Amino acid sequence: MVRIESLTAAEARDTIDDLTLVLRDAVASGVSLGFVTPLDESTVCHYWQGVMAQIAAGSRILLVARTEDGALVGSAQLNLATAPNSRHRAEVQKVCVLRSVRNQGIGTQLMRAIEAATQAAGRSLLVLDTRKGGIAEGLYRKLGYIEGGVIPGYARTVDGTLVAEAFFYRTLA
Numbered sequence: 411m412v413r414i415e416s417l418t419a420a421e422a423r424d425t426i427d428d429l430t431l432v433l434r435d436a437v438a439s440g441v442s443l444g445f446v447t448p449l450d451e452s453t454v455c456h457y458w459q460g461v462m463a464q465i466a467a468g469s470r471i472l473l474v475a476r477t478e479d480g481a482l483v484g485s486a487q488l489n490l491a492t493a494p495n496s497r498h499r500a501e502v503q504k505v506c507v508l509r510s511v512r513n514q515g516i517g518t519q520l521m522r523a524i525e526a527a528t529q530a531a532g533r534s535l536l537v538l539d540t541r542k543g544g545i546a547e548g549l550y551r552k553l554g555y556i557e558g559g560v561i562p563g564y565a566r567t568v569d570g571t572l573v574a575e576a577f578f579y580r581t582l583a
C-alpha cells in the first residue's frame with residue numbers, strides 16, 4: 411500500500427526531481443506520455459512549469475503515490491476542463507508508476523484517488539486516452555472505463571512512430 415497525496419504548486423516545485431524521475435522512468439520504458447526521446451532537461455523543465463502554473467490556477471490536480479518511508483513511486487494528473495460548456499468534465503493524464511513497483515496495485519490506487527478528486531471538484535465525467543494495445547489499457551478497462559473509439563495515427567511513440575490511440579470515459583455517480 412502507498413499513500414496518495416495531492417500537491418500544491420509549491421510542493422510540486424520542491425518535488426520536481428522525484429516527479430521527473432517517475433516521468434523519465436515511464437518514457438524510458440517506451441511509453442511516450444506526450445514526449446519523444448531524447449527527453450532533454452529544458453523540455454522537462456518547461457513542462458513542469460506549465461503544470462505548476464495550472465495547479466496554482468486551480469485547473470490541474472497533481473497526485474503522487476508515496477511509500478511508507480516517503481519515496482515517490484507514482485503520479486497522476488487531472489486536468490479540469492475550463493470551457494463554460496465543459497465544467498462537468500476532467501481528463502486523466504500521465505498516470506505512471508515506477509517500473510520497480512508495478513503490478514502491486516499502485517496504479518489502481520492512483521486512479522481511485524483521481525476519481526475521488528474528480529468528484530470533490532464537482533466533476534462527473536472522466537475522459538482519457540491511451541495507446542491502443544498499450545500497458546495501461548487493461549488497467550482502465552478493469553476500473554470500468556468504457557472505450558469510446560480509436561483514432562489511428564493519433565500520437566507518436568517515444569521514437570516518433572505514429573500509433574493509434576484509444577479514448578475512454580467513465581461517468582461518476
Ligand SMILES: CC(C)(COP(=O)(O)OP(=O)(O)OC[C@H]1O[C@@H](n2cnc3c(N)ncnc32)[C@H](O)[C@@H]1OP(=O)(O)O)[C@@H](O)C(=O)NCCC(=O)NCCS
Pocket residue numbers: 436439441443504505506507508511512513514515516517518519539540541544545546548549550552
Ligand atoms: C499503467 C500503470 C500506471 C499501471 O500501474 P500499476 O501500479 O502496475 O497498476 P496495478 O498494479 O494497479 O495494475 C492494475 C491493472 O493494470 C493492468 N496491468 C498492469 N500491468 C500490466 C502489464 N504489464 N500488461 C498488461 N496489463 C497490465 C492489469 O489489468 C492490472 O490488473 P490485474 O493486476 O488485476 O491484472 C503502469 O504500468 C505504468 O506506469 N505504465 C507506464 C505509463 C503508462 O502507460 N501510463 C498510462 C498512460 S495513458
